[in-house]
Amino acid sequence: MAGRLKKQAKDALKMIGCGSALFLGYLTASGDERFYASSLMPVLQRFVGAETAHVIAVRVIGLRLVPYNNYKDPVSLVRMQDGNPKPRVFRLESDQAVINRYGFNSCGLSAVQERLKARKNIQSELTKAGKPLGINLGKNKLSTDAVSDYVEGVWTLGPLADYLVVNVSSPNTPGLRDLQGKGELRHLLDKVLKERDSLRSEDRPPVLGKIAPDLSTQEKQDIAEVIMEVGVDGLMVSNTTVSRPDTLKDPNKHEIGGLSGQPLKELSTQTVREMYTLTQGTLSIVGVGGVASGQDALDKIRAGASLVQLYTALVYQGPPVVKKIKRELDDLLKAQDFKCVAEAVGADHRATEKTATPQT
Secondary structure (H helix, E strand, C coil), X not given: CHHHHHHHHHHHHHHHHHHHHHHHHHHHHHCCHHHHHHHHHHHHHHHCCHXXXXXXXXXXXXXXXXXXXXXXCCEECCCCECCCCCCCEEEEHHHCEEEECCCCCECCHHHHHHHHHHCHHHHHHHHHCCCCEEEEEXXXXXXXXXXXXXXXXXXXXXXXXXXXXXXXXXXXXXXXXXXXCHHXXXXXXXHXXXXXXXXXXXXXXXXXXXXXXXXXXXXXXXXXXXXXXXCCCEEEECCCECCCCCCCCXXXXXXXXXXXXXXXHHHHHHHHHHHHHHCCCCCEEEEECCCCCHHHHHHHHHHCCCEEECCHHHHHHCCHHHHHHHHHHHHHHHHCCCCCHHHHCCHHHHHHHHHHCCCC
């Protein structure tokens, strides 16, 4: 009798275990938002280091196993480099933030080119489905000719990209942010655009500049003047910040590097607002920094962003956050009588102008 009960108990445990595994597998594959945000991501954060989790996520995305959405934005440098010493990425869980000092760890242009060529047909289908491939260009840490690094990146990877990002704002590569200076930026963008324009017409991707949120008023004015003058296709606003708000609570807040996530949100949104004004609303702006909800996205859009991008929210809420943001954004647009995102772009500026217009 005891033996039979023991066997029945084992069988019951097996059934419960299998059922639980299947259910968890279903929640993972289906992209259940609550499961990811309240269960899966917190468990992963407890047992998996920040950089290890990043590496696993990139590989999973490469295998197209992420539910509902696939996004790419590799960092590409002329020569392979390891980046800064580890540990170099830190979660600030109390602040829903991340500090990283990766330092452009990259396998180099040749390796990236071979990988992208091997999946060119796959990416072509993804692009048609509204999942573009962006390539983020930077300079090598020890490079003595930064402009040549970017130009070679355009020539090598431009034909494989849906858009190129000229990153002159990472805080983790010495001297990189100096390229945001008026003269340096004009020279760099002029060379980059000439190289882009030399590609075959079907291989010419849009070029966007990526700027920091830690700019002075004069620096923002200079950047706006340069990008309007040379004809850049758009701006990514913004990169991570080197500032540390007093509101930070997490013990990792003193780590050196760029801060992203919720503490960056207001600073980046204000930078979007200012760059939209300085470029007179004529330039496409990608709003980046602290986007974790439909409201966050709409705030960026109303400030002047035509598109939004996110990273840190994926760390804490997982891939389903993308679907959540899109659903919430759709509801908010309808509630505010916007028929589409395009109608909402820069809406805050129009509201301000209407308020400032004297009534007769």
